[in-house]
Ligand SMILES: [Zn+2]
């Protein structure tokens with residue numbers, strides 16, 4: 001019985017955590033693909049450190065640096081430079097460094113989050129970053145000690161504080177193992193297993209080609225659990241999806257490619273409007289050919 005309860009508790013805690021990270025921190029705050037109402041945004045920012053253990057401003061800043069420097073030596077967490085397992089530690093070091101520079105108001109970091117109207121959370125301003133982990137450990141113990149359901153307590157704690165592992169799965173395998181739908185200038189990949197485990201975040205190649213899209217899935221098998229969550233947020237009146245920036249469907253992409261080919265053949269500017277089905281046009285998304293793989297360091 002306690003095993004079933006533990007599985008259910010882990011599932012709930014994991015889902016809560018990944019909803020805050022993938023839907024709110026990532027798609028809403030970092031990319032504005034989902035525009036939250038001011039009240040929802042305040043709620044997300046205030047509760048975020050407690051639900052995820054991560055400061056929202058530092059997370060967004062580090063993530064934007066990842067997009068700017070993706071798979072270069074300046075990337076906060078790239079398996080190309082740190083190796084698959086090295087990403088686990090690289091992302092932790094980068095997060096701590098980003099937080100420290102934001103607190104010092106280093107313009108190299110603050111300029112990446114100038115558009116956001118909130119600062120570093122008070123727990124992190126006072127060096128209490130461990131506090132959410134301790135609070136959740138206390139809740140887990142409060143459940144486990146009187147009932148003897150230690151497995152349930154552990155499931156709660158690991159589910160709630162699972163972000164470092166989720167982040168590692170996405171940041172490592174999502175940039176090392178998998179196919180590519182779009183030729184972008186980094187090593188991003190679409191990893192179906194990580195996409196399933198981490199609410200669509202495994203489709204890094206789709207995401208890096210269309211970072212402002214709230215939907216990460218492109219092909220029918222690119223199951224993106226974060227997308228229906230975004231739609232739920234919208235249906236509840238808590239925000240609105242930027243549908244003008246959505247990743248195209250395969251049929252729309254094909255149509256777009258045909259138009260681009262025609263324009264290239266006639267030496268026309270390939271980015272001159274109108275193009276069907278997507279508002280994005282950049283050198284990184286003009287080609288649908290699979291890119292040649294770049295070297296990735298062996299695991300470990
Ligand atoms: Zn990425």
Ligand SMILES: [Zn+2]
Nearest residue numbers: 031063207211
């Ligand atoms: Zn992103």
